[in-house]
Amino acid sequence: MTIDGNNMQSKQSGVKVVIATVIGNGMEWFDFTIYSFMASTIAKLFFPSGSDMTSYLLALATFGVGFFMRPVGGMILGSYSDRYGRKSALSLTVILMAVGTLLIAVAPTYDKIGFMAPVLIVFARLLQGFSAGGEMGSAAAFLTEHAPENKKAFYSSWIQVSVGVAVLLGSLIGLCLTQALTQTQLESWGWRIPFFLGTLIGPIGVYIRHRIEEPETFKKVRVSNAPVREALTQHKTKIVISFMLVALWTVFTYAILFYVPSYSTRLLGLSRSDGFMCGMIGGLALIIFTPIVGYYADKWGKRPFLLYSSIITLLVTYPLFKFINIYPSLFTVSIFQVVMGILISGYIGAILAAFNETLPTQVLSSGISIAYNFAVTLFGGFSGLIITWLIATTGDNVAPAYYIMIAALISAIGAYFYRESETSITIKSESYV
Secondary structure (H helix, E strand, O other), X not given: OOHHHHHHHHHHHHHHHHHHHHHHHHHHHHHHHHHHHOHHHHHHHHOOOOOHHHHHHHHHHHHHHHHHOHHHHXXXXXXXXXXXXXXXXXXXXXXXXXXXXXXXXXXXXXXXXXXXXXXXXXXXHHHHHHHHHHHHHHHHXXXXXXXXXXXXXXXXXXXXXXXXXXXXXHHHHHHHHHHHOOHHHHHHOXXXXXXXXXXXXXHHHHHHHHOOOOOHHHHHOOOOOOHHHHHHHHOHHHHHHHHHHHHHHHHHHHHHHHOHHHHHHHOOXXXXXXXXXXHHHHHHHHHHHHHHHHHHHHHHOHHHXXXXXXXXXXXXXXXXXXXXXXXXXHHHHHHHHHHHHHHHHHHHHHHHHHHHHHOOHHHHHHHXXXXXXXXXXXXXXXXXXXXXXXXXXXXOOOHHHHHHHHHHHHHHHHHHXXXXXXXXXXXXXXXXX
């Protein structure tokens, strides 16, 4: 085999690893996206209360319920990944998510089975939350361990691209449904279509993930018998810093990508079609800009992107929300989504590679899962519910800005204390020689 042949084989292997990782992660985010976008319909069908606001809050609360299981899933599945391999853990998370999605797709509504209808939805969300809790840690560990030393941010950025693809596809399907179906058809059966589509991706994800190899880094490392305990006892400071870094990441995802399309229709007076268009624009911005950030984060370092993106977010979020409330239209919200999409990409394009440098391989999946899922549960899962409640209580449509700014401040502090590894600094310096 020639050197060129080896390089070609390595590139093909890299592409296969990226596809195997992002297809399952994308499916998980697709299911979360669909539930978020269909929240108002699900509220009416499964949580009738006589008040549209109360039903909507109940639907958002159920969306957040799944996040209570994420730390549990993160610790159990993260530990499983560190002890028995990334492949097995990643296949298991896809299966669990597909089952939870299928339950939502086939669940009878409240007028058919009464209180058991919301119970089924809550159970499905708990199962999805458990699955999602193990997905990000295992996927991040798997992809960064496969990546060359000088391309870890670029490789891991594709996990974040899959989030953008999920938001884009979820918004596109929502747009198509609202255009093709009447409101009666949508509420009768149309809302189930995207959940069935999400279920079908499960077997594909398992098949692809089963055909890839474990990272060589993982094969060579000492396997910890208690990775969660080791992570919590020997790497507490690093996990705290990682937790702080995740705060803005998760608020970006749930308060901007998932919540703004609904915010646009409920509070700014845009049509449902325009709301889905806003979601598509946000997803497209992530797809375009995140790998670019990942590429340059490998050259310039992860810390500058994390620090400056969080500081700029802290400064511009309030004016941007004020702008779309003074001039509400598809055009202004599109500008909002593009600007925020660039800031989100600037932050998340570097973050997973930063985790890879912060934690050692034998506890990498467990450590990421702990930091990520506790931060997601605290800051992200109930963000839609909290923001909706804040707006309803204060009458201030700009309330989401304050929530995002708090997260930006926390993550800016985390980014300040984060330090890149000596290996990363050496590789970065050599790239300019």
